[in-house]
Amino acid sequence: MRIVVSGTHASGKSTLIGDFSAMHPEFEVLPDPYELIDGAGDEPDAGLFLAQLGISARRLLEVERGARVVAERGPLDFLAYLAALDALGRPSRGGRSIRALELTVAAMAHVDLLVVLPLSRDIHAPDDEDPELREAMDDALLELTEDPDLVGGARVLEVSGEPAHRLAQVEAAIADLGGS
Template sequence: MRIVVSGTHASGKSTLVGDFSAAHPEFEVLPDPYELLDEAGDEPDAGLFLAQLGISARRLLEFDPGAKVIAERGPLDFLAYLTALDELGRASRPGGHPPRAVDLTVAAMAHVDLLVLLPLGGDIRVPEDEDPELREAMDDALLELSDDPDLLGGARVIEVTGDGGARLAQVETAIADLGGC
């Protein structure tokens, strides 16, 4: 079961992945690609998101069906950030997404069984230095992109809400429905 947990910054991804990992230690955890960057600037830009898209896609391509892995963020997250930058007029690359980014997203998503979306809601608030405008724009873009079957590669998509226990239970139910653990 190859799982990707997606959502904008400060949406609860790390908490859900941690809760899941504690309950299912047989799963390999893939951290947020940001943690794997050698040099990341403080200001999010298209280059930073493209680098993370590449990391998240390449690592998903390594796993065969039947692998037990849960990833914090996938390529769809970073395609959503690129979309959000465009919509906010902050794009550093004119003309939309590079075709390679879309192609890489499609190829990697073919290696995902379950895409878990954490839409904004509830009471997680971020300070101004966390760019709430980008956070909301990315959330909108991610939810829209997750409706595009051409990008999803057959992955089942669920939106989870509620507290930590409710979110974990929703993921476990989806895994059971798919014939997993």
């Protein structure tokens, strides 16, 4: 079972993955690609998002069918950030470059379950978390998850509610897919 947990920053991804991995130590956790970039700056820009898209896509391409993996963020997250930069009129290199799209499509073909955490009023992020970018990314991500060419054969599951309820929704989806 290859799972990707997607959502804008401060949406509860890390909490959900932590809760999930505590119950399922047999799953390998792939961290947020941001953690794998040396010297990443504080200001998000198109270059940073493209680098993270590449990392997230390459690691999904390397995961074999039948592996038990849960990844914090996938390439759709970074396409959404690039689209958000465009929507906000911030400098970007175009959120839908051919190479970024091709890489995303190829990587998403290796995902069984895409768990999406839409923005919640229950999770508040401080102003230094760029609420404008956060909301624009959320809008873009939800739109991208409706494109069957981008999500491939992955089942898309939007989860909401308290952490325990989110986890229960993921557990039910995994059972439906025959993964537990």
